Structure formats: C-alpha cells, structure tokens
Amino acid sequence: MPIITVDNLSKIYGQANASTVALTDVSLSIEKGELVSLVGPSGCGKSTLLRLIADLETPSTGAITVNAKTPHQARLARDYGFVFQAPTLYDWRTVVRNVELPLEIMGRPKHEWRERVDKMLGMVGLREFHDHYPWQLSGGMQQRASIARALSFDPTILLMDEPFGALDEFTRERMNLELLEIWDQTHKTILFVTHSIAESVFLSSRVVVMTPRPGRIASVVEVDLPYPRTFETRESSRFFELITVVRETLKEEFIRHE
C-alpha cells in the first residue's frame, strides 16, 4: 500500500478573473521507503505539490493521503520532516538546540533528546560542531544540521524542497552521497524536489518530470541504476542515458508549448 497518494490534484491561486493555475490534474503514488524526485523548471509546481502534501498549503480540488490520513491529520501526527531550500536554522540556537527544537515542541521526554540529537549529529557528521551557532557554519554544514533536525523526531517521511539548490556543485555532489547514506540507514520515504536533472537521476528510484503552465506531471522515469550509488555511478553510460530521457521529456513539452 502506498504511503503517499495524490489523486487528481489541482491548485489555483487568486480569484476567478485573475487566477494562476499552479497545478492541474496531478496524480501520483509513492511506496514506503522510496526515494522519489520531482524535477522540472521553475513554475512547474513541484514545490507547491510538496507543500500541499505537507499541508503547508491547501489544494483547490483533488485528494491527498499521507500514511492513510489527510495531510492535515498527518501534519498533526508529525508524520513528516520538512527540509527547506534555506537551512532555516534559528540563529539564536546552537546546532544542538536547533536539532532539539522539534523534540522540544512535541513534548518528548528530555532524556530522549540527548540520545536522538547525538545520533542525528553523528549521522550528519556535525558532532564536533554541536555548540556552534548557525553563522559559524558553512552552507553545507547548515543544511546538514537542517536534515538532522528534520529527522530528529523520527518521522516516517522526509520532504525536501530543493535542499541543495543553494550549494556549490562540489558540496552538492557530496551531500547527495550523504543523503543516500542517510536513506540507506534510516529507510525513510523521501520526496525530493530539485531543478537539477542530474541530481534527480542520481538520487532517486523514480523521477517525476513536471512541466509548467499549467504545472503538471509530464512523465515518470524509472531509474534502474543499482544502489548503493557511488561516485562512479555518475560516470556510467546508463546515468547519462537516463538524464537524456528526462531532458527529452522536458524538451518535448517545451516544443509543444511554443
């Protein structure tokens, strides 16, 4: 049974006479433990789709289920962790206190905090920097702390909205490997939004290709590259073939709209 289902979803912003269709007729289902990417140019509604699943926005029509609940119930049940493009760490909290934040909000017992936070910081390699303030960390380290925070309360789903979009390419590639490692360790279901075709192919088992005006799903590409994926995966011919497949879909859609 899928962990996330999206059925005939649409999202329209604004009033009837001056409205923008952000998403139209989107249907999707994601199995437990999958790592699925949503890729597409800006304006294709990929971030909107993610925020609708997270109940940070409400759909105009259509239905979503998350863990067999409505997104609203799933949010109240703290079923997912969300990672934003900006690390969104709280400046006045050290790394430890930032990672603790969800546990604090959710009223988890204090003895649990230290154990969970220590585990998460170990996983993202930030243990030595636990007492640093966000401004003392590099961009990559800030985003690692943000991922640790999203996983600290052990949600079943991880929603990531272009988390590595602001990082330089070298850091981004390293973060991709680290994310796969985290995925392998935690078996979370990950929904990953990106505008990088290479990143989407490298990370995921399925790539959902989206196109703009109006935002919709153009195709879903199965990525048959074997896990664990390594640095060498990026040099394999299959990797490039799949990138081409995704790119072709986007090109077709682009031409159709000319």
Next chain:
Amino acid sequence: MTRSIARVEPIRPTASRTLPRWLARLLVYLVFLLAVVILWEASKAIFAIPDYKLPHLAQIGEAFFRPTPKGPTWLILLTDAAYTMLEAVTGFVVGGITGFLFAVLFVHAPVTRRGLLPFVIASQTVPIIAIAPMIVVGLGQLGAPPWVPKASIAAYLTFFPVTINVLRGLESVNRDALMLMKSYAATHPQIFFKLRLPNATPYLFTALKIAATASVIGAIIGELPVGSKHGIGVQIVIGSQYNTFNPGFLWATIVMASLMGIVFYAVVALAEKRIVKWKRET
C-alpha cells in the same frame, strides 16, 4: 570529508598589535576629549564668549569639586542624580513592559493595531515639556508620591520606541521559519516563545538603548516644574537661576545629567552583549 569552520575574525586596527586593546580604545577617547577641549576654549577665545554664556572648562571643574556646608558639590549632585536615576529606571521598567505588551497585542489582534497605533503615535507628538507640569500637578493632587509623576513621564517616553521596535521584531519572522513551526504542528504560545520572541530580542535592545537615554530626560523634565525638591533637574533649575554669578555650576549639573544617560546606556548595551550573544560579531 573535510570539515572546515568558517570563523569570522574581527578586523583589528594595526595599533592593537603593539598596544593592548583597552589602552588603544582609551587613547581614542582621550584624543577626542582633547579635541573637544581645544574647540571649546578656542571658540571662547576667538568669539570672546562671556563666562555666563560659556564658562571655562576649569570653572566647570572648580564648581564640580567646590566644597559646601553639606559636602563637596559633586557628592550633592551625585545624590540628586541617584534620585533621578531611580525615577528614570522605574519609568524605564514600567514603560518597557507597557510598550512590549502593546506590541504583543498589536501583533496578535490586528484590529487593536488599526485602532490604537494612531493614538500611540499621536501621543509622542505632544510636546512633553508642555504637559509635564500638568502631569506633575495632576498626579500630585491625586496624592501620588513626588517620584510618581517623574517616573510616569519617563515611562511615557520609553514605551513608544519599545512598541515600534518590538512590533517589527515580532513581525519580521522568516516565512520558512514560521512554516517549520507549522510543520511541527506547534501551538501559538510555542511559536511566540520559541520563534517570535527570540527573533524580536535584537530589536528590543535597540529600543531599550533609545529608551535608556529618553527615560533620564523624561525624569529630568518632570523635575523642572516648581515644587520639586530632589533630583538633578532641581539642580539644573538652580544652576540656570544663578548662572550669572556662578557660571560653572550649571554646566556641572549638565555634565552629571549626561553622565547618567551614558551610564544607563552602557548598562543596557552590556546586557545586550550578554543576552544576544548568538549574533554574528561585526
């Protein structure tokens, strides 16, 4: 995996390599003080300004240390300054809390903001010097102790910067930081205490630094109307009445009054450094 830490080292002036930092700082102050002294005495000499308009600095110093039957002048001024300071601090605390509560109210109930904010702004356009005697007399007739009207005026000048700045601090919360709270299904009090309030702290201190000096001024203004017995404001009135005979004394009271503002400001700035220690050093 390389782990590097980006620590920003403050750029130090070359002087501090040879001199200890505090000494370098002290030297800067002394140089500026010397410049003021030269400007002061030079303009007095060049424009032939009489003593009752601008006394010699030595006259001010002399007036400051002049012995009186009740002890040296500086000790009397210090006693009065302490009295005024107590009024100012009381007003600062009351005004600060009031201003803060106004900001919290405005941010949570927009209708109160639309209704009350214009009055809050209008309250500050009223010339305080004109209504100070009314406040002093009015509260006096109600049987309030003499320090109450002074502290009230101090509070009146204090609450405004606090309201405006805290309001901004509470509202200038990053949108995703708020979304993060929503994703945790955080309650409104949690969002307030764990996000909005810490976010507003630097803004609060900006306001408190303004309020620190304003509260001293407010307390002094409250002491100016006839009938006050204690406070540096009373000494300023005496000083201006006898200025022609004793030109140094008025300035001695002024120096004492500004020292109060400086000390109060420094205390708030120190508290800020202790509390807002997570800010990037600039």
